Amino acid sequence: MGKGINVGGNSVVSVNLKGQSIVLLVANLQDSINYYKGLGFTEENIGGHIHMNHGAVTFILHEAKQVSDVRPNSSVEGGLYFDAFCYTSPAGLKHLYEVFLSKGVEIVNGPHWSEGWSEMTIRDINGYCIAFGA
Numbered sequence: 016m017g018k019g020i021n022v023g024g025n026s027v028v029s030v031n032l033k034g035q036s037i038v039l040l041v042a043n044l045q046d047s048i049n050y051y052k053g054l055g056f057t058e059e060n061i062g063g064h065i066h067m068n069h070g071a072v073t074f075i076l077h078e079a080k081q082v083s084d085v086r087p088n089s090s091v092e093g094g095l096y097f098d099a100f101c102y103t104s105p106a107g108l109k110h111l112y113e114v115f116l117s118k119g120v121e122i123v124n125g126p127h128w129s130e131g132w133s134e135m136t137i138r139d140i141n142g143y144c145i146a147f148g149a
Contacts, residue, residue, distance in 0.1 A: 036066065036073040037099050041141045042085050044078040050140045051076075053118055072101050089144040096124060097136055097146035108133055108149040 041047040048058055048065060051074065056067040067074045079085050088094040103111065112126050115137055123144060125135030134148040 034071045034073065036075050038075045038077055039098075039141065039143055040079045040085050041076050042079060042082045044076055046140060047076050054114060054120070069101075070103075072099075074099070085141050087141070087143045090142055096144060098143045100146045100148065103147060103149050105133060105149045108135070108147055111135075111147055 039047070044065065048067065051067040051069075052058060054069075056069045056074070059066040059068055065076045067076060087098045089096055089098050108126070112122075112135060114120075115122060115135075121138045123136050123138045124146070125133075127134050132148065134146060136144050136146040138144050
C-alpha cells in the first residue's frame with residue numbers, strides 16, 4: 016500500500032514505489048554485461064545506461080574511469096557482507112544455486128538451507144557480493 020503524502024492544502028497523493036535499481040561501478044562494461052547475461056539477466060539500454068534486469072531486480076552498470084575506483088561496500092572494513100540483496104522463492108533460490116554452480120560463480124557464503132530462511136552470497140567479477148534469500 017502506498018504512503019499518502021500531503022502535497023499542499025487538502026490534496027494527498029498516494030506513492031507506491033515499485034522497485035529499485037542499484038548502480039554498480041564496474042571495471043569493464045562489456046565483461047560485466049556478459050557476466051550478468053550468463054546468469055540469466057537481460058540487457059536493456061535506457062538513455063545510454065545499461066540496465067541488467069532479472070525479475071524486479073535491476074543493476075545499472077556504469078564503467079569506472081579508473082579500475083581502482085571500483086570498491087564494493089562489502090570490501091571495506093565495517094561494510095556489510097553484501098552489496099545488494101535479492102529475494103526469491105525457495106525453488107528459485109535452489110535453481111539459482113544450480114546455475115551458479117554450472118557457471119563457476121564464486122559462492123562466498125552458503126548456501127544455508129533451512130525451512131524458515133535460506134540464503135547464499137556470490138561475488139561477481141567486480142568484487143560485488145550479491146546475496147540471494149528465500
